[in-house]
Amino acid sequence: MNNIINILKEKKSIPLDQFINIALYDKKFGYYMKKNPFGKGGDFITSPLISNLFGEMLAIWCVAFWEHIGKPRKILLVELGAGDGSLCEDLLKTFRQFKNFYNSLEINLLEISDKLITIQKSKIDNRRVKWIKNIKEINWGPIIFLGNEFFDGLPIKQIYKKKKLFFEKYVALSNDKKKIKFLHKLASKNLIKRIKGLNLTSSGGLIEYPIVALEYLETIAKKINKFDGGLLTFDYGYIQKKNQNTLQSIKKHRYINLDVRPSHSDITSHINFKLFHKALKKNNLNVEKIITQNEFLKKVGILERAHILSKKMTFKAKANMFYRLKRLLDYREMGGLFKVLFAQKKDGKFSLGF
Secondary structure (H helix, E strand, C coil): HHHHHHHHHHHCCEEEHHHHHHHHHHCCCHHHHCCCCCCCCCCCCCCHHHHHHHHHHHHHHHHHHHCCCCCCCCCCEEEEECCCCCHHHHHHHHHCCCHHHHEEEEEEEEECCCHHHHHHHHHCCCCCCEEEECCHHCCCEEEEEEEEHHHHHCCCEEEECCCEEEEEEEECCCCCCCCCEEEEEEECCCHHHHHHHCCCCCCCCCEEECHHHHHHHHHHHHHHHHHCEEEEEEEEEECCCCCCCEEEEEECCCECCCCCCCCEEEEEECEEEEHHHHHHHHHCCCEECCEEHHHHHHCCCCCHHHHHHHHCCCCCHHHHHHHHHHHHHHCCCCHHHHHEEEEEEEECCCCCCC
């Protein structure tokens, strides 16, 4: 917080996306740079931490995709933001059962937080796994990009439309210079042109512009077009068009106000999957229909797998597994709130899970 206050004392005000970037990713003070936010003792919990069946299903999907594209001698899997390393750990466990795939595999974990890299390395000791800090470091393929709650943590801009004018949300210091406040400034012509080009201005008074996520999608699309492969991503989000404020801050599994503890709490926004779909198609990729996490996991066979495993379990272990499964699949929880998107090269015909 002090770091943000010092920056604001110097700069007076900064756009919302810059504020989010500092609060989450500042090298010294950023939320993701200094702690492990995952799990019961952290601020939020993710699908891989709920059940290792999530990682197992994703691993099966990856092997099937590799087979579909002709079992290339080398395949690169890039996990976008590897969290505490749990998903990668689960993936490797399953991959080892598919010898030919495993022998072809290299994994790159895209991670900018040195703190999280240390945590990931404590779980993952495998010569097939390397760490990268920028997608531009990737120079071979085919590549499977895998994201779970990656895009929702990237900085966004918010623009308010009033009559025919557009105002961008900024962050400044309160009068006593101890807290932050939000204000609005006339949006630049360039910003208005960009949001109009993305057709974000047609309904409602508030527009969320995922500026960083769209840059990532463009880079990922270029890599897939050049080296072959695909992007499979899971995230909180919506399909129906709605212009509303989805920005939220989470601390100890509870929602708090965005201005209360910046750099000590997580900041996320919901993904506009229609916009992602459009952006990837514009970058020449074939995008499967967007579905819920419930539909995807069921189609890949998570229930069948659970029933096979349950035959050798005690009643207590079985009850625990199906309770966890319910959290992943329930439409009122992650099953419905999370959406899944898959993009591949334009001539790609792979559709497992969709």
